[in-house]
Amino acid sequence: MTARVLPFEPPASREGSFLALELLPGRVQGALIDASGRFRTRREVAFDPSAGREQILAHVDRVALGLARGSALSGCVISAGGVLDTVGGRMLQVVDMPSLEGCEIGSRLRELIGAPTLLEHRARLQVHGDHYFGAGQGEETFASVATGSTLGVGILYRGTILAPDGGRSGAHMTVARGQLTCSCGKQGCWRTIATTAWLETRGQELSIPATGLADWERCAAEDPRAAAVVGEYADNIAVGLANIQQLCTPGLFVLHGEAAQASEGFRARILATLRDLSRTGGETQPRLRTNATPEDDATLLGGVAYLLHRGIVPAP
Numbered sequence: 001m002t003a004r005v006l007p008f009e010p011p012a013s014r015e016g017s018f019l020a021l022e023l024l025p026g027r028v029q030g031a032l033i034d035a036s037g038r039f040r041t042r043r044e045v046a047f048d049p050s051a052g053r054e055q056i057l058a059h060v061d062r063v064a065l066g067l068a069r070g071s072a073l074s075g076c077v078i079s080a081g082g083v084l085d086t087v088g089g090r091m092l093q094v095v096d097m098p099s100l101e102g103c104e105i106g107s108r109l110r111e112l113i114g115a116p117t118l119l120e121h122r123a124r125l126q127v128h129g130d131h132y133f134g135a136g137q138g139e140e141t142f143a144s145v146a147t148g149s150t151l152g153v154g155i156l157y158r159g160t161i162l163a164p165d166g167g168r169s170g171a172h173m174t175v176a177r178g179q180l181t182c183s184c185g186k187q188g189c190w191r192t193i194a195t196t197a198w199l200e201t202r203g204q205e206l207s208i209p210a211t212g213l214a215d216w217e218r219c220a221a222e223d224p225r226a227a228a229v230v231g232e233y234a235d236n237i238a239v240g241l242a243n244i245q246q247l248c249t250p251g252l253f254v255l256h257g258e259a260a261q262a263s264e265g266f267r268a269r270i271l272a273t274l275r276d277l278s279r280t281g282g283e284t285q286p287r288l289r290t291n292a293t294p295e296d297d298a299t300l301l302g303g304v305a306y307l308l309h310r311g312i313v314p315a316p
Helices: 053-068 105-113 122-133 196-206 213-220 224-248 264-277 297-309
Strands: 017-024 027-033 039-046 073-080 083-085 090-093 117-121 142-147 152-157 252-257 287-290
Touching (some): 017 053, 017 105, 017 297, 027 297, 039 053, 053 073, 053 105, 073 105, 073 122, 073 297, 083 117, 090 105, 105 117, 117 122, 117 297, 122 152, 122 297, 142 224, 196 213, 196 224, 213 224, 224 264
Parallel strands (some): 017 073, 073 117, 142 252, 252 287
Antiparallel strands (some): 017 027, 083 090, 142 152
């Protein structure tokens, strides 16, 4: 499915507030944001992703109510990964939080806060956020990529979002490298070699006590084995980007998460491998860009853009 997004300009008024929530495995964060993209206040709660449904939803309620209390909300949007019924506001398949499968979270939040509430895939909202408020401003075609413990990809192609409507993002494309089994049940998904889970596995194999990419880069300064793993990880990220470049020729890739926060050398390795793998002639030369906003803000800001795009305007 696709969705045209270009015919929208954020209102100049800062009156009214929108509630944007992001539900990730083990964490829910949210913010009150005005129509111009200004953050009024934030909240965040961590939890056990293997907990029961009511336990997890209690944390979502806590964040939502804490932000909504005393505010005149125009609308609410909650983003999540997995497979979603965005029309019905229901979470269909959530591999990392299985207790939420079948949860009608949209109607629950609507009743809780008393405002129009939408459920949308985080990869799609990330594109909205980059396009209207971030590093994709003024672009008609680009790819937005979040890296780290999760991997999400949304593509804006000539003003149309190509990310699946409520479905899995490009993280589950099958890549030539690796035959590991993914959480979705398939083998060889890009997600299996381009998230920090892959780094953790390599650390166990090599007895290197590093977890996230920042740890690995520190180890790489002294340990050639770690340096080789970091280089391979950059190449793994580039493999998926090259497939996107071959198919859609976005040229611009906006990076979020660990890759955006990594060293310039790490991103240079991604770019070099990306350009080498996607040489097909005179297409737009791939380039990387990172958002000036903090790591997760693009998805929250994308929620505001999405609400406005759907005609939910600030309350007077």
